[in-house]
Amino acid sequence: SQQGEEDPQALSIQEGENATMNCSYKTSINNLQWYRQNSGRGLVHLILIRSNEREKHSGRLRVTLDTSKKSSSLLITASRAADTASYFCATVPNAGNNRKLIWGLGTSLAVNP
Amino acid sequence: DGGITQSPKYLFRKEGQNVTLSCEQNLNHDAMYWYRQDPGQGLRLIYYSQIVNDFQKGDIAEGYSVSREKKESFPLTVTSAQKNPTAFYLCASINSGGVNTGELFFGEGSRLTVL
Numbered sequence: 637s638q639q640g641e642e643d644p645q646a647l648s649i650q651e652g653e654n655a656t657m658n659c660s661y662k663t664s665i666n667n668l669q670w671y672r673q674n675s676g677r678g679l680v681h682l683i684l685i686r687s688n689e690r691e692k693h694s695g696r697l698r699v700t701l702d703t704s705k706k707s708s709s710l711l712i713t714a715s716r717a718a719d720t721a722s723y724f725c726a727t728v729p730n731a732g733n734n735r736k737l738i739w740g741l742g743t744s745l746a747v748n749p
Numbered sequence: 750d751g752g753i754t755q756s757p758k759y760l761f762r763k764e765g766q767n768v769t770l771s772c773e774q775n776l777n778h779d780a781m782y783w784y785r786q787d788p789g790q791g792l793r794l795i796y797y798s799q800i801v802n803d804f805q806k807g808d809i810a811e812g813y814s815v816s817r818e819k820k821e822s823f824p825l826t827v828t829s830a831q832k833n834p835t836a837f838y839l840c841a842s843i844n845s846g847g848v849n850t851g852e853l854f855f856g857e858g859s860r861l862t863v864l
Contacts (some may be wrong), residue, residue, distance in 0.1 A: 666849050667849065676860075677805075678856050679855045684852055736807070741790060
């Protein structure tokens with residue numbers, strides 16, 4: 637079952653601009669992860685943020701987590717054409733079978749040169 | 750370099766045929782997963798395995814079968830019972846800490862098309 641919902645579903649920006657994607661989820665989580673997928677390829681892990689963390693950075697990526705609103709955002713600063721990809725959030729619920737990630741439907745990002 | 754290898758990358762199947770997708774990892778990971786991805790969709794879990802000789806059904810296991818005879822290998826068979834098998838299949842693995850502590854590593858995927 638899908639829990640995460642990303643928005644927007646699609647985003648088109650110019651190179652150099654910032655891109656912000658949001659993810660909402662429904663239940664209490666252990667952690668939330670962001671992945672990137674280039675067209676026709678496998679997924680690549682970007683960042684894992686735990687439920688007791690509010691913000692994490694990795695290079696040009698910044699992830700925030702608001703557990704009170706059950707939402708997270710991924711910010712890509714100074715975007716490049718090579719950032720064109722789909723971005724997925726995935727949550728690890730606190731309850732139930734926490735060996736399974738719950739995936740969102742993804743945000744398709746196009747960065748135009 | 751360590752990683753996950755899926756093969757074949759593209760596969761065509763006639764209706765009524767079983768096909769097996771290969772997934773091999775040399776990351777020494779205990780857990781392995783199979784996901785299905787349809788256009789514009791997220792990932793849906795087919796099967797997962799925490800240790801050798803053990804596996805569990807995911808959310809959409811009907812029409813699929815797996816085996817885990819070796820730690821490195823987790824093949825997926827798409828049987829003729831799967832009503833709509835055309836999709837992109839992704840294999841992933843994770844270390845012993847699991848998703849509570851770590852990230853999934855993915856293969857490059859196998860695209861199955863039923864003719």
